[in-house]
Amino acid sequence: MISIMSVWLNIFDTAPIRKVAKGAAVFRQEHPVQFMYLVRSGAIALERPMKDGVPLTLHIATANMALAEASLFADNYHCDAVARSDAKVASLPRAKFLAFIGDHPDAALSLIEIHAKKVQAQRARIEILRLRRVADRLNAWLDFHGEPVKGEWINVAEQIGVSAPALYRELAKRRS
Amino acid sequence: MISIMSVWLNIFDTAPIRKVAKGAAVFRQEHPVQFMYLVRSGAIALERPMKDGVPLTLHIATANMALAEASLFADNYHCDAVARSDAKVASLPRAKFLAFIGDHPDAALSLIEIHAKKVQAQRARIEILRLRRVADRLNAWLDFHGEPVKGEWINVAEQIGVSAPALYRELAKRRS
DNA sequence: ATACAGACATGATAGAAATCATATGGATGA
DNA sequence: TCATCCATATGATTTCTATCATGTCTGTAT
Numbered sequence: 001m002i003s004i005m006s007v008w009l010n011i012f013d014t015a016p017i018r019k020v021a022k023g024a025a026v027f028r029q030e031h032p033v034q035f036m037y038l039v040r041s042g043a044i045a046l047e048r049p050m051k052d053g054v055p056l057t058l059h060i061a062t063a064n065m066a067l068a069e070a071s072l073f074a075d076n077y078h079c080d081a082v083a084r085s086d087a088k089v090a091s092l093p094r095a096k097f098l099a100f101i102g103d104h105p106d107a108a109l110s111l112i113e114i115h116a117k118k119v120q121a122q123r124a125r126i127e128i129l130r131l132r133r134v135a136d137r138l139n140a141w142l143d144f145h146g147e148p149v150k151g152e153w154i155n156v157a158e159q160i161g162v163s164a165p166a167l168y169r170e171l172a173k174r175r176s
Numbered sequence: 177m178i179s180i181m182s183v184w185l186n187i188f189d190t191a192p193i194r195k196v197a198k199g200a201a202v203f204r205q206e207h208p209v210q211f212m213y214l215v216r217s218g219a220i221a222l223e224r225p226m227k228d229g230v231p232l233t234l235h236i237a238t239a240n241m242a243l244a245e246a247s248l249f250a251d252n253y254h255c256d257a258v259a260r261s262d263a264k265v266a267s268l269p270r271a272k273f274l275a276f277i278g279d280h281p282d283a284a285l286s287l288i289e290i291h292a293k294k295v296q297a298q299r300a301r302i303e304i305l306r307l308r309r310v311a312d313r314l315n316a317w318l319d320f321h322g323e324p325v326k327g328e329w330i331n332v333a334e335q336i337g338v339s340a341p342a343l344y345r346e347l348a349k350r351r352s
Numbered sequence: 353a354t355a356c357a358g359a360c361a362t363g364a365t366a367g368a369a370a371t372c373a374t375a376t377g378g379a380t381g382a
Numbered sequence: 383t384c385a386t387c388c389a390t391a392t393g394a395t396t397t398c399t400a401t402c403a404t405g406t407c408t409g410t411a412t
Contacts, residue, residue: 115291
């Protein structure tokens with residue numbers, strides 16, 4: 001199977017770059033959608049301010065990741081995009097983005113591919129998070145991803161939604 | 177914003193129907209991918225057999241849902257598709273599916289739209305499931321979806337990954 | 353009208369993980 | 383070399399939720 005997963009990145013080849021200082025927003029909830037953004041460097045967090053005041057971080061986009069892909073089909077943004085570090089983003093008017101994928105079936109296909117694989121990966125993550133015990137979540141994660149290299153276990157804890165101590169305890173139990 | 181979210185369903189307009197008896201498989205893990213499937217009736221579960229023997233249910237597809245969209249870009253299936261009830265699925269050779277979306281930009285766009293929105297919704301669900309307490313998960317869910325009608329609370333419990341008693345206790349606490 | 357299923361509701365108990373605390377080892381940079 | 387950071391590691395305590403049990407209410411079908 002030939003993969004064309006990254007062809008869509010070409011859409012932004014000629015897009016101008018906008019600098020975003022740490023803490024600044026690329027866009028805010030309710031703002032009208034006018035541009036599509038691709039993160040070139042740094043990290044941009046998508047945050048949704050909750051009624052109780054605590055913002056929920058939905059995603060942290062880094063280099064070569066699009067920002068809020070679903071905004072392509074919405075009138076207004078549903079969350080804030082705030083820089084977690086100094087960052088650069090390429091910006092392209094939505095109409096140009098739409099026209100490009102209309103004219104370039106390979107770019108459209110590569111977008112479909114990357115989204116389909118993300119849906120698949122997220123489904124797996126959701127079902128892992130629905131498991132009650134650390135042992136079960138770890139088993140499922142390992143089944144999907146295999147053993148991580150040393151130094152990466154803490155990221156596994158993050159991904160399966162358990163505290164680092166809980167994960168290390170489970171790993172210790174398995175060694176003995 | 178004009179939505180074309182369901183145009184892609186037309187791809188299956190002329191696809192032949194295959195009947196699947198409850199318990200039978202549409203495909204199994206490792207099988208080579210040859211067809212794309214759309215569920216016409218009944219329910220098809222995507223299950224991944226884990227090493228420890230307990231299968232993980234990744235998704236339950238019902239009428240007008242595609243089966244394993246990411247298989248469009250894979251050589252082999254990564255999970256089983258098993259009917260949870262007697263079902264009917266439309267099947268289309270992968271090459272025809274690919275050709276259709278190459279020739280129909282509107283169908284491609286509608287696929288991108290549906291996938292992008294799914295990614296967005298799943299991201300929210302993941303972050304909700306990462307919250308520790310029932311109260312926090314419920315707050316976040318309500319913030320996204322608003323109050324459900326009576327009779328739907330139990331589905332909320334399912335979605336936010338808590339037991340029904342835990343949810344009703346939290347609701348009782350809020351009333352008092 | 354009655355029976356039944358499923359949602360709603362709540363108490364008691366056990367179990368699991370978060371949290372807090374503390375310690376070690378390896379890598380990195382001043 | 384030394385200081386620092388971070389992953390790894392583990393013990394003690396607290397907090398929360400699952401589970402089990404039980405009961406009410408409402409809509410629906412007979």
